[in-house]
Amino acid sequence: MKGKRVAFHSRRYLMVVALAVVLCHLPFSNASAQVKLGVKAGIDASEMSFSGDVFKKSNRMGYFIGPVLKFPLLGLGFDISALYSKRNAEVNGTINGQEGKYKVSDKQIVIPVHVRYGLTFNGGGIFAFAGPQFGFTLDNDEDKDLIDNVASWRSRDSDLSVDIGGGVTIGKVEVTINYNVPLGKAGEVRVKDAADEVFSKGTYKTWKISAAYFF
Numbered sequence: 001m002k003g004k005r006v007a008f009h010s011r012r013y014l015m016v017v018a019l020a021v022v023l024c025h026l027p028f029s030n031a032s033a034q035v036k037l038g039v040k041a042g043i044d045a046s047e048m049s050f051s052g053d054v055f056k057k058s059n060r061m062g063y064f065i066g067p068v069l070k071f072p073l074l075g076l077g078f079d080i081s082a083l084y085s086k087r088n089a090e091v092n093g094t095i096n097g098q099e100g101k102y103k104v105s106d107k108q109i110v111i112p113v114h115v116r117y118g119l120t121f122n123g124g125g126i127f128a129f130a131g132p133q134f135g136f137t138l139d140n141d142e143d144k145d146l147i148d149n150v151a152s153w154r155s156r157d158s159d160l161s162v163d164i165g166g167g168v169t170i171g172k173v174e175v176t177i178n179y180n181v182p183l184g185k186a187g188e189v190r191v192k193d194a195a196d197e198v199f200s201k202g203t204y205k206t207w208k209i210s211a212a213y214f215f
Contacts, residue, residue: 173213
C-alpha cells in the first residue's frame with residue numbers, strides 16, 4: 001500500500017510540473033511580448049491553530065521556491081507559479097499527561113494564481129493582488145509521529161487557500177508580501193487515548209515575503 005501511495009504522489013508531482021511547463025508556453029495573442037517568466041523564492045511564517053483544546057497555536061519559519069509567469073489578460077495582470085514549499089509549525093500542548101513542544105512539517109507543490117492591479121512608473125511600479133492557491137502534499141504517505149505510539153500528524157493530500165497582498169516592481173525584480181488564508185483544514189492530529197482516538201483538525205495561516213526575478 002505504501003508503495004502505491006508513493007507512486008501516486010510521484011505521478012501527481014510530475015503532472016503539476018508538466019502543467020507549469022505547459023502554462024509557460026501558452027500563447028497569449030498580441031500580449032505575448034509582455035509575458036514574462038521568472039524565478040520566485042521567499043520565506044513564510046505559519047501560525048497553526050487546532051480544533052479543541054489539546055494544542056496551543058504557535059509558528060515557525062518555512063520557505064518556497066520555483067518558476068513564476070506573469071502576463072496581461074483582459075486589461076488586468078495575472079501571475080501563476082509552481083513552487084516547492086516546506087511549511088513548518090511548532091505547537092505546544094499536553095498529550096496523555098506529556099507536556100511539550102511538537103514540530104509539524106509539510107512539503108508541498110503550491111500553485112498560486114493571482115489577479116493583479118497596480119500603477120506603473122519609470123522603471124517600476126506598485127500593485128495589489130489576490131487569488132487562490134492550490135496545494136498538493138508530497139510527503140503524506142504515512143502519519144508523522146509527534147509522540148511514538150501516542151500522537152501523530154496526517155496532512156491532507158491537497159488543500160485550498162487564498163492569497164491577499166501587494167508588492168513593488170523595480171526593474172526586473174519584484175518584492176511582495178501577502179497573507180494566506182486557509183479555506184479548509186490542512187490535516188489532523190490523531191491522539192490515542194486508551195481505546196479511543198481523539199482527532200484535532202489543524203489549519204495554517206501564513207505570512208509570506210518573496211522576491212522574484214524576471215528574465
